[in-house]
Amino acid sequence: MFKRITPFASRYCSTLDRLREAIRRKRPGLFRRGVVLQHDNATPHSANLTQQWLQRYGWEILPHPAHSPNLAPFDFHLFGPLKRHLGGIAFETENDLISELRNWFDNLDVDFFRVGINSLLSCWQKCIDLH
Incomplete structure (x- = not known):
């Protein structure tokens, strides 16, 4: 195709x-x-x-696998905290939003990403165990 x-x-x-x-x-x-x-x-x-x-x-x-959002680490690990952080904030411009996003990412601890990746491993293992 x-x-x-x-x-x-x-x-x-x-x-x-x-x-x-x-x-x-x-x-x-x-x-x-x-x-x-x-x-x-x-x-x-x-x-x-x-x-x-x-x-x-x-x-x-x-x-x-198609239609497997439970295997996408950012779907369950990144977007929830990001949504909570941005909740209720009104941005005047796109640049204001970009600046806030950069600030948020710059201030995340390395462990935030480590936890997300390790969570992915356990999700993958559950899928493997369940065939």
Whole structure:
């Protein structure tokens, strides 16, 4: 099946380029061992352009069953706290929102992400145990 190159896929590949460079600079050991991403089945993730990018750099994708939001770590770990943080705030401009998001992410403790990733592991194990 032929998939069109969407602007979303192109933008996503640009994001992957920036991620690749950041990992190369900040975590060279991780970069050499290989990168593993978890994608859902969103169009930018499954587009041919993205698949070619991933193949070119040898990045591995964890399989993600369709309609399995319980396996998406950010769905259950990131968005709840972010929604609570932003709740009730009215932003004058998009830049105000972006600034607040950057501030929130910059002030998150490393353990916040560690807990989210470890929670994902237990969810995956439950799915494996239940076949």
